[in-house]
Amino acid sequence: MPRSAPNIWWVRRDLRLHDNPALLAATGEHLTGEAGKHPVLAVFVIDDALMGPAGKPRHDYLMTSLARLDAAIGGSLLLVHGTPENVLPQLATTIGAAGVHIATDYGPYGSQRDERVAEALGDVELVRSGSPYAVAPGRVTKDDGSPYKVYTPFGRAWEKHGWRDAAPFPAHVTWVDPDDVDLGRLVRRDLPDPAEGHPRAGEEAARKRWEEFRTDAVAEYGTERDRPDHEGTSQLSAALKWGELHPRTLLADLARKRTDGAAVFRSELAWREFYADVLWQDPASARESLRDVVADDVWIGGDDERHALDAWAAGRTGYPFVDAGMRQLAETGWMHNRVRMVVASFLVKDLHVRWQAGARHFMLHLVDGDLASNSHNWQWVAGTGTDAAPFFRIFNPVTQGVKFDPQGDYVRRWVPELRGVTGKAVHEPWKLDAQPAGYPERMIDHKQEREVTLEAYGRR
Ligand SMILES: Cc1cc2nc3c(=O)[nH]c(=O)nc-3n(C[C@H](O)[C@H](O)[C@H](O)COP(=O)(O)OP(=O)(O)OC[C@H]3O[C@@H](n4cnc5c(N)ncnc54)[C@H](O)[C@@H]3O)c2cc1C
Structure with a gap:
């Protein structure tokens, strides 16, 4: 039987072998029932346009995950740096690919990129199977x-x-060995040691x-x-x-x-x-408020905004529940959902910084940073999104802490300066006899800033 033309499996947000329609389609097994009918070249393209807004935590998580995928397929993952509309047509020509298989990307950048790649591929079909x-x-x-x-x-x-x-899990995949592919001027990148890196990747x-x-x-x-x-x-x-x-x-x-x-x-x-x-x-909703609910002059700017953002990002606002969350984010690249809501509310409604600045910071630091979930959760908290919490509903960082971290264990875990304070008193260090050494005073008074926000909301 003549050998069938290879296919490219262009890996993007589907770093798995189980339950993967695009991979299955690349093997040809789903159509013919014949296991491993088409040899498959697995490719991941490091595209600067996408990696730019991702900080080190997400980049490192991705690299570890790619290294583990590579190990799972016997070292057959090709990692290339470049723009997908240049890389994929070149690879397709070099190996004589019948098609390039992907899961559909519905994001604003990804969907346009895929259109460009489909056009650049010419007669080689870009085949979409499934989505995230x-x-x-x-x-x-x-x-x-x-x-x-x-x-x-x-x-x-x-x-x-x-x-x-x-x-179904593919019965057999004949992987194309990337070492056998003439890469011409394409820039191949090495993968890290799969045994190291993020433990959960x-x-x-x-x-x-x-x-x-x-x-x-x-x-x-x-x-x-x-x-x-x-x-x-x-x-x-x-x-x-x-x-x-x-x-x-x-x-x-x-x-x-x-x-x-x-x-x-x-x-x-x-x-x-x-x-x-x-x-x-509505792709613009990644960056623009879906609804304008608050008077524009409530937002601070310039140096004031930079100061506020720096203190918030460093977990040094003087509000322990907020600071614990921001430090958890800085140290691990992840933050609990309840705390994400509280820190986001604090930035927008207590510090009067637009949600977009907070969303950018999250995208830089979260290992799970996802444009749709991130922007719209920020809009939910800010009161500007679909289905959003009303702008006048303002999280109180102290009562939230007392309710959801009743013994203060979460705060003490992430804020070492407060480890000497027992029980729920840790949520209000300003009520202690003395401010714990090294921990900042409250940068604002929540009650007062809440009034500022309510007033600005009322004027709209
Ligand atoms: C300001 C803010 C920003 C956020 N940014 C992101 C982000 O960039 N990426 C992201 O995946 N989630 C984001 N979330 C949603 C949520 O906080 C996280 O999905 C959740 O904390 C992840 O932890 P988990 O996997 O243990 O969630 P679990 O509670 O175990 O939930 C299971 C899964 O459901 C989904 N999910 C849960 N809550 C939400 C939600 N509110 N919105 C959308 N999906 C949800 C997630 O995929 C999650 O993994 C954000 C929330 C807020 C308030």
């Missing part, structure tokens, strides 16, 4: 075909729409984490998810962001669980899909 979502953006609509603007009915319609079964670690979470913790998720002092959430956001796990895999496993916790977890996955849909419908 259980239900692709644009599929869940109202009866008249218009998009949902509010989460709750979207969530209901999303569940009703349902999703496909997981794609990679498909195997993600599957293990999911296995543990769904066995031990998902039943309690509904009550535990708001407690940053406990490990009550899955911490799978980076795995979902990079596609080390597909949400369809999680949803299939959850279908057998009848607990409230499983239902709440499913609804969180629906939030992720809702925000992807909102971004796809």
